[in-house]
Amino acid sequence: MVTIQDNCIIKVRNVDFYYGKFRALTDISMDFEKNRVTALIGPSGCGKSTLLRLLNRMNDLIDGSRVEGEVVFEGKNIYDQDIDPVEIRRRIGMVFQKPNPFPKSIFNNITYGPRLVGVRKKSDLEALVEQSLRQASLWDEAKDILGQSAMMLSGGQQQRVCIARALAMKPDVLLMDEPTSALDPISTAKIEELIEDLKKRYTIIIVTHNMQQAARISNYTGFFYLGKLIEYNPTEKIFTTPDVRQTEDYITGRFG
């Protein structure tokens, strides 16, 4: 298991998670290192997406769900009473499986969040759009069509709009839930390349079903099974000499 001494940005401690009576996660403890990519892998229903959504309180929106344990971000448990979940979600952004741009112009997609939190000046918004699109490697393709609907873009471009939209809020952490599973190989390669660049400034936690993707882009990999964290190790270790037999069976295709 990995323990991060310095540079730990999120500490998950003894977390159980329930959907009603069903316990989806059991006693999860793991550290996430700053400016690194951590991949969460495991078969469907293993709890990896649940954990991801728990890290910025997206699960709050699900009726009957309940969290036990702590998720410590910058020294504070994000499930404390006095924490504003909206502020948490600003600091810990999220990108989803299917590109989900708003039915608005590219420009307005990216400025939507910043406007909500009070950025009004046109020049500030313009600068933010350029910066976010550049970071999402979409600026060159989009700079002349900022007024057009984001829905007109290709799937890969839409996903990069969503990443730019998340970046516009200047988050510290980016959560990605299978961000390339709906994309073709070239768009996937672009997003993976982007993730590589983004980790210089952000911490990225990604859920993926594509094992090769986890191997290619992540520094650490956590393997989940039936709501438990089975193994958490540097990615290189997981894919060459994993410590736990179950991990090995999964990544070599001996499961089920």
Place this chain on the structure above:
Amino acid sequence: MKEKAHTSVHYERELQEVKENLLYLGALVEKAILDAMRSLLERDSDLANEVISGDDKIDKLDGEIEERCVRLLALRQPAARDLRFITTAIKINGHLERIGDMAVNIAKRAVVLNEEPRLKPYIDLPRMADISRDMIRQSLDAFVKEDSDLADKVRREDETVDNLNEQIFRELLTFMIEDPRTIHRALLITQVSKNLERISDHATSIADMVIYMVTGKNVRHRNPDPDKQEEFKAES
């Protein structure tokens, strides 16, 4: 522990085929050594020529196995123990092919030696050949059974063969000093001995790879006996 099969039956079979091919190659190579030595001990040059021409078959199989492994790497993107298995298979394949070449070297020397009167009765040479062949067989056994203890045992045999090689060399040296007319034959015999010693080195390398495959640890270029580690480093 009983090994779980792959969800993909085809993949499972492809890996199994690599294993079977390697064992077959191992058997061919062992036979080549056996025949090369017999051609020398029984002065049978026809048998020696069979060994020499039989190397084509070994080379062909070597090519096929390599191709299979490369295909598996490209199409299946193996990970963890499958990855270690395939990298190990590629290396074992190379070692076996080289061992085949050494059997040919021995057979070629036998053809020349068979033309001349016997220099001396062979005692240590057949012993070396037996140990080397055992080492190959056991290292492949260890590979199939994923048995790192057996592989470790093979690694410890290497020293015996090295010592025999030195002993043979010293003995032949005395022959050459006493009677220069023996030099040609004595040199050929040292070459046979050297080839056997190299064969046991290759078997040791196969055992090293098996240990890597099973444990993930790299033991290459390390003396199997921990007490001799320092000495070994100084030598190499």
